[in-house]
Amino acid sequence: MKPIKKIGVITGGGDCSGLNAVISAVTKTAIRKYGIEVVGYIKGYLGLYQNDFIKLDMDRVSGIMHEGGTILKSSNKDNLFNYRFEDEDGTVEYKDVSDIAIENMKKEGVDALVVIGGDGTLTSARDFYRKGVPVVGVPKTIDNDLPSTDVTFGYNSALTAIVDALDKIHTTAFSHDRVMVIEVMGRHAGWLALEGGLAGSADVILIPEIPYTLKSIIDKINERDADGKNFSIIIISEGAKPKDGDVHIREMVEDSADSERLGGIGEQLTNQLAKLVDNHEVRYTNLAYIQRGGITSHFDRSLAQRFGVSAIDTLMQGGAGKMVRYRGRQIAHVSLEEVVGKGETGETSKGGAKMVEPEGQIVGAAKSLGISFGD
Numbered sequence: 001m002k003p004i005k006k007i008g009v010i011t012g013g014g015d016c017s018g019l020n021a022v023i024s025a026v027t028k029t030a031i032r033k034y035g036i037e038v039v040g041y042i043k044g045y046l047g048l049y050q051n052d053f054i055k056l057d058m059d060r061v062s063g064i065m066h067e068g069g070t071i072l073k074s075s076n077k078d079n080l081f082n083y084r085f086e087d088e089d090g091t092v093e094y095k096d097v098s099d100i101a102i103e104n105m106k107k108e109g110v111d112a113l114v115v116i117g118g119d120g121t122l123t124s125a126r127d128f129y130r131k132g133v134p135v136v137g138v139p140k141t142i143d144n145d146l147p148s149t150d151v152t153f154g155y156n157s158a159l160t161a162i163v164d165a166l167d168k169i170h171t172t173a174f175s176h177d178r179v180m181v182i183e184v185m186g187r188h189a190g191w192l193a194l195e196g197g198l199a200g201s202a203d204v205i206l207i208p209e210i211p212y213t214l215k216s217i218i219d220k221i222n223e224r225d226a227d228g229k230n231f232s233i234i235i236i237s238e239g240a241k242p243k244d245g246d247v248h249i250r251e252m253v254e255d256s257a258d259s260e261r262l263g264g265i266g267e268q269l270t271n272q273l274a275k276l277v278d279n280h281e282v283r284y285t286n287l288a289y290i291q292r293g294g295i296t297s298h299f300d301r302s303l304a305q306r307f308g309v310s311a312i313d314t315l316m317q318g319g320a321g322k323m324v325r326y327r328g329r330q331i332a333h334v335s336l337e338e339v340v341g342k343g344e345t346g347e348t349s350k351g352g353a354k355m356v357e358p359e360g361q362i363v364g365a366a367k368s369l370g371i372s373f374g375d
């Protein structure tokens with residue numbers, strides 16, 4: 001492999017807290033430890049295609065580590081292997097423009113990439129590696145649904161936002177004897193609702209992996225009333241579904257690697273409960289993008305920086321084609337081929353996503369505490 005003298009950094013997919021911490025650690029390690037140059041592509045792979053980048057140096061990354069978002073901006077569209085073109089007459093065509101991106105890298109002397117993203121972004125990273133580009137991936141997503149790593153960065157900060165919201169919602173729920181429905185993100189995996197609900201003392205946790213019935217939810221509300229509690233907190237994943245129904249799709253984004261955007265199931269449940277529960281008012285809150293922003297949690301700051309350092313070490317030690325990961329409190333690696341679309345044995349996975357195990361320890365603990373899953 002050609003010696004690496006200059007690397008490019010890409011942040012792709014939905015943003016989350018911790019991206020700037022990775023950018024900062026990658027840049028500092030590349031410059032201080034290996035004396036190599038760093039550039040950051042603007043808006044994910046779009047920047048690679050349009051050759052739009054900024055130089056990253058010690059000054060540029062100073063003071064960004066704790067901040068949410070990404071100084072490089074992000075996009076969850078722009079798959080360069082299937083890129084969308086629209087003519088003036090509205091005709092849509094998809095083309096593979098990955099060679100243009102590779103030519104841009106050669107022109108600027110960029111020898112390797114650090115790609116920070118979730119499954120869609122890392123699938124393209126794998127595809128660039130297959131075309132001979134030295135790439136190392138860094139696992140990001142609030143959803144925590146990437147296989148082959150115990151946890152992604154961004155997840156802990158999102159949980160912090162959820163628990164903070166549940167603490168606030170508790171007091172107003174108590175004051176008004178209300179049933180409160182809180183929808184959280186997570187796509188088809190229930191991690192955010194499960195751990196957010198457990199840490200935030202939810203009474204009912206509804207996740208995609210355990211379909212629910214209205215009767216079971218109402219039974220729990222009645223049980224709490226009988227105990228003199230008179231309010232109930234229900235946290236619901238955007239990907240949750242009733243036993244006799246399907247997921248709620250909010251929008252289709254055609255040129256995205258994962259075109260379905262979920263959302264709205266919490267509002268639907270609220271309207272249903274409002275008709276069936278006559279001794280309480282039922283109110284709805286969608287935490288939406290609040291989960292993706294804000295100051296990065298201490299866990300994510302540490303994890304993201306450790307990932308960033310390891311991504312550069314891995315590249316410089318000839319480990320292209322890998323993703324850094326967190327396993328048993330250690331930073332390690334796994335091949336991108338293994339991560340993308342598969343996952344390891346032992347993880348409950350659906351279409352490549354790491355799912356909550358309905359019979360697993362966390363659900364078991366929550367049930368022991370009397371939390372209902374609506375099943």
Ligand code: F6P
Nearest residue numbers: 014141142143185186187261262
């Ligand atoms: O994958 C991260 C995520 O925030 C999901 O939890 C959510 O379903 C999706 O992105 C929202 O995407 P968008 O930013 O396109 O609305």
